[in-house]
Amino acid sequence: MSAPTKTAVRHQYALVVDTNKCIGCESCSVACRVENEVPDGHWRSRIAPPIPGSTKAPMKWACMHCANAPCVQVCPTKATYRRADGIVVIDAGRCVGCKYCIVACPYGARYFDEKKGIPDKCDLCVDRVDAGLEPACVQTCVGRALTLADLADPKNEATARIRSGEANPLHPELGTKPSVYYVVGK
Amino acid sequence: MPVTPSRRSFLQVAAAGTAVAALPVGLREVVTPPVAAAAEPPGSERVVTSVCEMCTVRCPILVRVRDGKVVRIEGNPKEKSTQGAICAKGNAGISLLYDKDRVRTPLIRVGERGEGKFRKASWDEAYTYIADRLKAIRPEELAVGRRPSASDAFLLTFAKAFGTPNIFSHESSCPLGRNVALEVTLGTSEAAIDYSKVDYLVSFGRNHMETLAVPQAQGIIAGLARGTRLVYLDPRRTPTSTAATTWLQPLPGTDLAFVLAMLQVVIAEKLYDQDFVKQYTLGFAQLAGAVGEYTPEWAATKTGIPATTIRDVARDFGAARPRAVADFGWFSSTYLNDFQLRRAILALNALVGNLEVPGGIFFVKGLKGYGTELGDWKKPKFPAVTAERVDGAGVPGKYPLTPVKDGLCQVLPESVLTGKPYALKAYIAHRFDPLAAIPDQPRMIEAFKKLDLLVSVDVYMSDTGAYADVILPECTYLERTDPVMEASGLAPKIRLRQQVVAPQGDAKPSWQIYQGLAKATGLGAYFAYKDIDEIVAAQLAPFGLSAVELAKVGQWTPPDAKPTYLRKSNPKAPVKLKTPSGKIELFSAELAKLGFDPVPRYTPPPVPPKGTFQMIQGKCAVHTNSATQNIPILHELRPSNELWIHPVPAGRLGIKDGDGVVVRVGKLEQRGVAKVTADILEGTVFTYHGWGRTSPGLTRVKGKGIGFNALMPVVTDPATGSLVMRETFVEVVKS
Numbered sequence: 001m002s003a004p005t006k007t008a009v010r011h012q013y014a015l016v017v018d019t020n021k022c023i024g025c026e027s028c029s030v031a032c033r034v035e036n037e038v039p040d041g042h043w044r045s046r047i048a049p050p051i052p053g054s055t056k057a058p059m060k061w062a063c064m065h066c067a068n069a070p071c072v073q074v075c076p077t078k079a080t081y082r083r084a085d086g087i088v089v090i091d092a093g094r095c096v097g098c099k100y101c102i103v104a105c106p107y108g109a110r111y112f113d114e115k116k117g118i119p120d121k122c123d124l125c126v127d128r129v130d131a132g133l134e135p136a137c138v139q140t141c142v143g144r145a146l147t148l149a150d151l152a153d154p155k156n157e158a159t160a161r162i163r164s165g166e167a168n169p170l171h172p173e174l175g176t177k178p179s180v181y182y183v184v185g186k
Numbered sequence: 187m188p189v190t191p192s193r194r195s196f197l198q199v200a201a202a203g204t205a206v207a208a209l210p211v212g213l214r215e216v217v218t219p220p221v222a223a224a225a226e227p228p229g230s231e232r233v234v235t236s237v238c239e240m241c242t243v244r245c246p247i248l249v250r251v252r253d254g255k256v257v258r259i260e261g262n263p264k265e266k267s268t269q270g271a272i273c274a275k276g277n278a279g280i281s282l283l284y285d286k287d288r289v290r291t292p293l294i295r296v297g298e299r300g301e302g303k304f305r306k307a308s309w310d311e312a313y314t315y316i317a318d319r320l321k322a323i324r325p326e327e328l329a330v331g332r333r334p335s336a337s338d339a340f341l342l343t344f345a346k347a348f349g350t351p352n353i354f355s356h357e358s359s360c361p362l363g364r365n366v367a368l369e370v371t372l373g374t375s376e377a378a379i380d381y382s383k384v385d386y387l388v389s390f391g392r393n394h395m396e397t398l399a400v401p402q403a404q405g406i407i408a409g410l411a412r413g414t415r416l417v418y419l420d421p422r423r424t425p426t427s428t429a430a431t432t433w434l435q436p437l438p439g440t441d442l443a444f445v446l447a448m449l450q451v452v453i454a455e456k457l458y459d460q461d462f463v464k465q466y467t468l469g470f471a472q473l474a475g476a477v478g479e480y481t482p483e484w485a486a487t488k489t490g491i492p493a494t495t496i497r498d499v500a501r502d503f504g505a506a507r508p509r510a511v512a513d514f515g516w517f518s519s520t521y522l523n524d525f526q527l528r529r530a531i532l533a534l535n536a537l538v539g540n541l542e543v544p545g546g547i548f549f550v551k552g553l554k555g556y557g558t559e560l561g562d563w564k565k566p567k568f569p570a571v572t573a574e575r576v577d578g579a580g581v582p583g584k585y586p587l588t589p590v591k592d593g594l595c596q597v598l599p600e601s602v603l604t605g606k607p608y609a610l611k612a613y614i615a616h617r618f619d620p621l622a623a624i625p626d627q628p629r630m631i632e633a634f635k636k637l638d639l640l641v642s643v644d645v646y647m648s649d650t651g652a653y654a655d656v657i658l659p660e661c662t663y664l665e666r667t668d669p670v671m672e673a674s675g676l677a678p679k680i681r682l683r684q685q686v687v688a689p690q691g692d693a694k695p696s697w698q699i700y701q702g703l704a705k706a707t708g709l710g711a712y713f714a715y716k717d718i719d720e721i722v723a724a725q726l727a728p729f730g731l732s733a734v735e736l737a738k739v740g741q742w743t744p745p746d747a748k749p750t751y752l753r754k755s756n757p758k759a760p761v762k763l764k765t766p767s768g769k770i771e772l773f774s775a776e777l778a779k780l781g782f783d784p785v786p787r788y789t790p791p792p793v794p795p796k797g798t799f800q801m802i803q804g805k806c807a808v809h810t811n812s813a814t815q816n817i818p819i820l821h822e823l824r825p826s827n828e829l830w831i832h833p834v835p836a837g838r839l840g841i842k843d844g845d846g847v848v849v850r851v852g853k854l855e856q857r858g859v860a861k862v863t864a865d866i867l868e869g870t871v872f873t874y875h876g877w878g879r880t881s882p883g884l885t886r887v888k889g890k891g892i893g894f895n896a897l898m899p900v901v902t903d904p905a906t907g908s909l910v911m912r913e914t915f916v917e918v919v920k921s
């Protein structure tokens with residue numbers, strides 16, 4: 001079996017999460033789980049609960065598809081790599097299952113898939129995206145809080161939200177340069 | 187490997203056109219019995235339009251099948267009100283379909299009732315077992331209870347053919363009070379809110395973002411994004427309070443005081459639509475007289491919400507007319523004052539003249555009004571029923587306002603154990619778990635043990651199923667075609683739930699189950715159809731529409747039927763209501779005659795005795811009532827519930843977050859885990875509903891969490907027949 005396609009199309013994908021529209025319903029979590037046949041007990045994407053007592057909204061939490069990804073840096077076999085379009089994927093054929101990437105990820109986005117023998121994570125539904133469809137989480141989102149942005153497309157509305165600084169990555173101080181951007185606060 | 191060739195090929199086909207409209211809707215014709223899984227060649231893909239049944243909302247879906255197996259369910263993007271979204275439950279339908287805990291063959295009890303010991307049986311054996319016992323009783327001694335569904339027609343036909351008046355739904359444990367209030371005030375419960383266009387919405391505990399009817403939630407979220415204000419009242423912080431522009435925490439059971447004060451302000455400050463009130467309502471003077479004393483200052487003493495806040499909300503509400511809506515809610519089995527709360531809310535809407543305008547309340551424009559209705563299969567006339575109902579629904583002097591299609595599902599034990607007015611001897615519970623849904627479980631169990639026959643028709647061995655003599659495995663919504671269902675809103679609309687894959691094991695659809703049971707009982711003439719396809723064809727015949735055409739699109743509106751607001755272009759357009767006066771009845775002569783308040787007045791909720799807590803319940807976004815807690819993926823998301831308790835009383839009781847607790851009412855108790863949180867009022871404790879399950883057939887959820895229902899007595903609202911499920915007080919101790 002081949003690894004996910006290294007697409008030649010010029011795209012630069014990012015995900016915008018509008019926490020004002022997120023109702024924490026976990027629809028995205030289950031859509032992802034079923035779409036990607038994630039094994040029992042694991043999730044590629046979950047809703048992080050708000051801090052108790054705060055008015056902060058819940059938010060979707062998964063792989064941040066970092067431009068400067070620690071998981072890519074630590075991978076001894078280059079099984080984890082970032083595609084030209086910004087999606088961080090795993091070449092299962094090269095992966096030796098050493099789990100360095102699980103430890104390295106500051107967002108806790110990876111889990112070990114015992115069946116596949118690899119540390120797995122969100123790949124932004126790369127097959128769907130390559131086929132011109134939205135990732136499962138975006139497609140199913142009840143609050144329409146999730147948008148797939150293409151930074152290479154200046155007309156893309158979500159891109160504008162990133163460019164204007166309305167949407168921002170989590171923990172920019174880590175220097176990981178994530179491709180998931182959050183709109184926070186009303 | 188992360189990617190299979192077959193999946194890739196599906197996606198490439200799917201992407202051939204623009205957006206999702208290009209999904210390859212590779213429909214079979216509606217086929218029964220289904221193509222066996224083995225008949226589908228490896229690598230084959232198809233997508234079937236259907237309708238979800240993970241809750242009652244019935245969102246349209248697209249189901250992707252690969253190699254004869256369901257691999258994914260998505261929302262149908264052709265439905266504007268959901269835009270292709272479905273909730274976590276809808277996404278998890280596959281997890282129900284293939285759950286190993288499902289009952290896959292008829293079961294006949296071999297152990298004691300409740301032990302959950304059964305032997306496998308053939309359908310014929312099960313039918314004969316049931317029929318033999320039914321033949322030994324009088325027609326009215328059979329009762330049937332069900333959660334209403336698109337397959338209702340078959341159980342109802344069986345019950346009517348058998349000749350019993352004792353037909354129940356689960357409604358009296360859920361929206362019945364609100365339905366009756368709508369009937370009395372607007373003449374029909376078929377009314378809805380035009381959420382996406384409302385400018386100012388007040389929600390009295392209707393937790394839209396968590397109870398999650400996707401079309402409603404999406405409408406409100408879209409509204410909020412364009413500046414709609416949402417005022418939300420709930421003693422507990424919820425996802426809706428987070429989304430709301432204003433969240434208020436009233437003392438439980440005092441919402442009525444808040445609404446009465448809003449009425450007082452809107453009337454006293456003349457913020458109402460005087461022309462509308464004159465033309466479309468009855469009893470304004472009586473209403474104004476009744477609410478005169480209910481000032482915001484008075485309401486503040488009841489609700490704990492400052493008078494200035496109440497006055498501000500009332501003023502803003504009046505100023506936003508007619509696109510201001512006070513939500514009349516759904517779950518209303520709460521307090522004894524709930525019926526008048528719903529009446530008062532409907533009065534508030536009437537004052538701002540929001541009826542039949544965009545952003546207001548509208549009547550469902552169904553097929554009946556359109557002039558052409560769905561056909562039906564031919565059946566003989568039902569026998570005349572002479573026996574009275576055991577619950578007094580629709581009977582003067584008993585529960586005259588309770589719709590007979592619903593009845594009072596809580597009366598089963600009363601009838602069985604006291605013989606008043608006579609004893610029911612057989613009960614068929616269809617897709618309904620009275621033991622989990624209705625309070626006073628010990629008495630329900632006692633009644634179950636005394637029945638001659640208890641049948642559970644369900645996908646799982648429910649709590650009730652564990653006490654049944656026979657469990658008949660119904661197949662899930664993905665394994666059956668249902669009769670065409672109406673899903674009308676501003677325009678008439680029909681939808682088709684069609685079979686996607688072959689049933690697991692020996693499970694059967696309702697249309698087969700009740701046909702088989704009827705044949706064994708000598709009532710086969712009422713089920714003289716070949717299969718469901720024949721029924722669907724008969725239903726669609728008046729429209730000249732074929733099942734194949736409907737299946738292709740999943741839903742259909744008559745081409746000449748457009749979304750309609752009766753007062754949009756002409757605010758004085760005649761609107762004939764189905765109330766006795768033909769108007770919105772702010773004052774109800776019918777209620778006066780029956781001895782109930784004809785205009786809303788305040789009745790306070792009972793006050794918790796010292797050392798006890800008010801106990802409230804709610805729904806979480808990933809479960810439906812008590813139906814889904816055992817479904818693997820949903821169970822994993824939320825396997826149990828917790829007792830929410832405020833830090834102040836928790837500190838007093840020495841309870842820390844995560845501690846075990848005992849929740850007690852008299853001798854009854856439930857055990858669980860405390861969640862110490864400031865997100866709940868000090869005098870109130872909360873849990874999510876649906877846990878505390880007892881059936882050994884529910885292997886994952888059995889024994890987990892707290893079931894508040896197990897602690898409650900049966901209390902019935904004399905006005906509506908609805909259960910009262912918020913007036914029980916509990917003691918909490920550390921375990």
